[in-house]
Amino acid sequence: MSTLAERAAARKRAERSQSALDWLDDRLGSSKWLRSAMDKIFPDHWSFMVGEIAMYSFVILVATGIYLTFFYNASGAEVVYHGPYRPLDGQKMTIAYESVINLSFSVRAGLIMRQAHHWAALIFIAAIVFHMGRIFFTGAFRRPREVNWVIGTTLLLTAMLEGFSGYSLPDDLLSGGGLRILYSIVQSVPIVGTWLAADLWGGNTFPGNGDFFPRLFVLHEFVLPLTLAGLLGAHLAVLWRQKHTDFPGPGKTEHNIVGSRLWPQYFVKTNALLLFVAGVVFGLGGLVQINPVWVYGPYEAARASSGTQPDWYIGWLDGALRLWPHWEFRSFGHEIPNPFFPGILIPGILFAVIYAWPWLDKRIYRDYGEHNLLDRPRDKPLRTALGVAALAFFVDLTLASATDLIGNALGVPFETLIELMQYGTFVAPIVAGVVAFRVCVRLQRGQVHPIQRPVGGIMVRDARGGYHTVGAAHDGHEASAEEHGLEPAGAGPPAGASEAH
Amino acid sequence: MKPGQWSSWLSRARLSPERRRLLAGPTAVVGLSVVAFSVLLWASGAPAQTQAASAPPAVDIAVGEALYNAHCESCHGAGGVGGVAPQLVQVGAAAADFYLSTGRMPLDSVHDQPTPHTPYFSKAQIADIVAYINALGVEHGTPGPGIPSVTPACAEATAGCPTLSQGQQLYLMNCAQCHDASGSGGELSHGYVVPSLRSATPTQVAEAARVGPRPMPSFGPGQLSNEQLSAIADYVHYLSTTPDPGGLGIAHFGPVPEGFVGVIFGLGVLLVAARLIGNRG
Numbered sequence A: 001m002s003t004l005a006e007r008a009a010a011r012k013r014a015e016r017s018q019s020a021l022d023w024l025d026d027r028l029g030s031s032k033w034l035r036s037a038m039d040k041i042f043p044d045h046w047s048f049m050v051g052e053i054a055m056y057s058f059v060i061l062v063a064t065g066i067y068l069t070f071f072y073n074a075s076g077a078e079v080v081y082h083g084p085y086r087p088l089d090g091q092k093m094t095i096a097y098e099s100v101i102n103l104s105f106s107v108r109a110g111l112i113m114r115q116a117h118h119w120a121a122l123i124f125i126a127a128i129v130f131h132m133g134r135i136f137f138t139g140a141f142r143r144p145r146e147v148n149w150v151i152g153t154t155l156l157l158t159a160m161l162e163g164f165s166g167y168s169l170p171d172d173l174l175s176g177g178g179l180r181i182l183y184s185i186v187q188s189v190p191i192v193g194t195w196l197a198a199d200l201w202g203g204n205t206f207p208g209n210g211d212f213f214p215r216l217f218v219l220h221e222f223v224l225p226l227t228l229a230g231l232l233g234a235h236l237a238v239l240w241r242q243k244h245t246d247f248p249g250p251g252k253t254e255h256n257i258v259g260s261r262l263w264p265q266y267f268v269k270t271n272a273l274l275l276f277v278a279g280v281v282f283g284l285g286g287l288v289q290i291n292p293v294w295v296y297g298p299y300e301a302a303r304a305s306s307g308t309q310p311d312w313y314i315g316w317l318d319g320a321l322r323l324w325p326h327w328e329f330r331s332f333g334h335e336i337p338n339p340f341f342p343g344i345l346i347p348g349i350l351f352a353v354i355y356a357w358p359w360l361d362k363r364i365y366r367d368y369g370e371h372n373l374l375d376r377p378r379d380k381p382l383r384t385a386l387g388v389a390a391l392a393f394f395v396d397l398t399l400a401s402a403t404d405l406i407g408n409a410l411g412v413p414f415e416t417l418i419e420l421m422q423y424g425t426f427v428a429p430i431v432a433g434v435v436a437f438r439v440c441v442r443l444q445r446g447q448v449h450p451i452q453r454p455v456g457g458i459m460v461r462d463a464r465g466g467y468h469t470v471g472a473a474h475d476g477h478e479a480s481a482e483e484h485g486l487e488p489a490g491a492g493p494p495a496g497a498s499e500a501h
Numbered sequence B: 001m002k003p004g005q006w007s008s009w010l011s012r013a014r015l016s017p018e019r020r021r022l023l024a025g026p027t028a029v030v031g032l033s034v035v036a037f038s039v040l041l042w043a044s045g046a047p048a049q050t051q052a053a054s055a056p057p058a059v060d061i062a063v064g065e066a067l068y069n070a071h072c073e074s075c076h077g078a079g080g081v082g083g084v085a086p087q088l089v090q091v092g093a094a095a096a097d098f099y100l101s102t103g104r105m106p107l108d109s110v111h112d113q114p115t116p117h118t119p120y121f122s123k124a125q126i127a128d129i130v131a132y133i134n135a136l137g138v139e140h141g142t143p144g145p146g147i148p149s150v151t152p153a154c155a156e157a158t159a160g161c162p163t164l165s166q167g168q169q170l171y172l173m174n175c176a177q178c179h180d181a182s183g184s185g186g187e188l189s190h191g192y193v194v195p196s197l198r199s200a201t202p203t204q205v206a207e208a209a210r211v212g213p214r215p216m217p218s219f220g221p222g223q224l225s226n227e228q229l230s231a232i233a234d235y236v237h238y239l240s241t242t243p244d245p246g247g248l249g250i251a252h253f254g255p256v257p258e259g260f261v262g263v264i265f266g267l268g269v270l271l272v273a274a275r276l277i278g279n280r281g
Helices: A004-028 A031-038 A046-069 A095-105 A110-137 A146-168 A173-187 A193-201 A212-242 A262-287 A312-323 A340-365 A381-400 A403-410 A414-445 A477-483 B003-013 B017-043 B061-071 B092-101 B123-139 B164-174 B202-211 B226-241 B255-278
Strands: A078-080 A092-094 A256-261 A329-331 A334-336 A458-461 A467-470 A497-500
Touching: A031 A262, A046 A110, A046 A212, A046 A262, A046 B255, A078 A095, A092 A095, A095 A110, A110 A146, A110 A262, A110 A312, A110 A381, A110 B255, A146 A173, A146 A212, A146 A312, A146 A340, A173 A193, A173 A312, A173 A340, A193 A212, A256 A262, A262 B255, A312 A340, A312 A381, A312 A414, A312 B255, A340 A381, A381 A403, A381 A414, A403 A414, B017 B255, B061 B123, B092 B123, B092 B202, B164 B226, B202 B226
Parallel strands: none
Antiparallel strands: A078 A092, A256 A497, A329 A334, A458 A467
C-alpha cells in the first residue's frame, strides 16, 4: 500500500523523465523510431544469441584493443631490452617486441588486457563459426537472407585475417614463424607471387626492410576493425529489416515473429549475455596464460621452436600445408610452388563454395521461395549431411595442425598420424556425412518434435454440452494458456509478443 | 545430531523453485569453472624438482659392480664391453648418472625407447654404479666426460658467471627446435619422444647436452663451453620453477591447448549461459 506522498513522488519522477525524453524528442524527433525499435520482437530460443556472443566479443576486442594501441609500437628497428624480465635483459630485439614485453610486465593492467584481448579473439571466431553452423543447418540463409549469408561469410574471413594479423604483431619467435610461412605462401602465387611478397614486406628477403610491421599494424587496428564494424553494421541492419527467422511451432507462421520485445525483456537478456561474455573473457585473461611471448623470445630467422602452431582458427590452413603431398607441377619451364595448392587454392575453393551455398541449396532443393520459418536439420538430411561432412573435413585439417602434440600424447609416430589424416580428409567427411544422413532419416521416422505438437490436445464437446481436452498437455511455456484458464487453441498464438513479417 | 534434526535442517535448506531458477545459472558457471580449472591445474603438470644440495655420499665401487652385474650386465656385457646394448667403457660418469638418475635405465626390453621414469635405484646406489662405470673408463685409459657442474645464474653479467639472458638465447638457438621454447618437449620423426625438461634438474640438463642420449646430438665443450652450458641449465631451471606471469600455464604447449580452452571452455560456458538466458520469454 502506498501513501499519498509516495504516489505523488512517483508521479513527479515520471513527469521529470517524461520531460527529459520530450526535450530529446523535440530536437531529434526520435520517439517514433525508438518506440518501434523498443517493440522489436526477438525469438525466445538460445541459439539466436550465439551471434551476440560474437558481437560482444568484438565489443570487448575493440575496448581492450584501444588500450593496447596506447602502448604498442609497430617498429622493426632494433633496441636492447633492459627491464624487469631477467631472461630478456640485455637481448637485442625489435621495438615492436620490446613494446609488447613492456606492455606485459611494466604497464599497469597491460598483461590482463593483452590476455583478455587474445582470449576474446579465440572466442569471437568460435562464436562466429557456431553461429554460422546454426544458420546453415536450419536453412536460415534461404531467400530473403542470402545477402546476410554473404556478409556473414565475409565477416568470418575478415575476422580470421584480423586474428592472424594480431597474432603476428608482437614479432616473437612463434608469430615470426607464422609470418615466415605466410611469406612463402604469398611467394607461391603463380606469376605475381615474388613481386607481391616483396611489395608487402619491402625487400626481396624475409623479414624485409622493416616496413612490414607498420603496415600490419595499420591493417590490424584500422582497416580490418573498421571493415568488421561496417560489415557488422550491415549484418545487423539487414537483420533488422528482414526480422528474425524462427523455428516452426504453435502460433508461428511464415508471416509473423513470436518472442520477447526488445524493451524491456530482451534488453535484460542481451545485457546479461554481455556480462557473461565479459566475465568469461576477463576471467580467462586474468587466470589463464595465453601466448607468453617472453618465453618464445624475439624472432630470429635461425631459431625455431617445436610446437609452433597458429591460433585455432588458422589451424586448418596449417594442417592443409602439413597434409598436402609433396607434388610438384611444372610446365613451360615454370613451377607452381607446392604451398600454393594447400595455402591458397584449396581454401579459395572452400570459401567459394561457402559463399555460393544459398544458390547451390536452391538448385539442390528446387526451392526458390521465401522462408521465414526454419528447417529442422533432420528434415533436410542431404544439407545436414553435407554440413557435417564439411565440419569433419575442417576438424581433420585442424587436428593435422597439432600432429606433433597428438603424436606425443598418444605415443603414435608423427608420420603415421600424417598418413592417417591424409586419408582422413576423404574418409572422415564421407563417414561423418553418411552417419549424419542416417541419423536424420531415423529421427524423421521417430516421434514428432515437442515443438510441433499442438498445444493442449484436442477440445471435445460431449453429448451434454460440456467441454474437455483429449491428449497430453504440451510441456513448455506455451502451457501457460491452460494455466490461466484460457481456451487452448490448436494454432493460436502462445503467450508472448508477436509481430508481422 | 539426531536424524530428526537432520531432516528439519535439510527441509529448511531446500530452496524454493524461483530461488533455484535464479541460482541455476551462477551455480552451473561456477561448477563448470571449478571442473575446468582443476583439469587445467592437473594438466599443467607437477612442479619441477629442485636440486637437493646434500653432501655427496661415500661411494663404494664394489657395491656398484655388484649392482651392475645384477641389473646391467645382461645387455651391456661383462665389464661394460657391450652386448645387445652399447658398450659402457668409454661413456663416462655423465652418461651413467644421466641415464640412472632420470630413470631411463634399466630398461624392460632393449627394444624400448628410454624415457624418463622414477629412478629404479636409490641415490647412493646410483653413485656406486656411476663410480664403477667411471672406473671402467679409467682402467682402459679412455675416461668419458665426468658429471658437469652447473654454476648458478647471476643477476649481473660478470666474468665466469652465466646469466638467464645468455641462457635464453642459447636455449632458443640450440634446444627449442626440439624441446619447445617452453621446455615442454615434443615429438621427432619415427616416434622418437622429446622429453619435457620441466622436471629435469640443472645437472641432468647439462649431462644430457654433453652425452647426447640418442637421438639427441651431443654438445661437446667446443660447441658449448661449461659456462654456456650452465647458462642453459639455469634458464631451463628458471622456466620450470618460476610461476607463470599470466596465470595457469595449461601444459605450456602454446596455441593448441590455448585454442582448446578458448573454444571448449570459453565458448562452452557462454553457450550454457545463452541456453540459460535465451529460452526465457
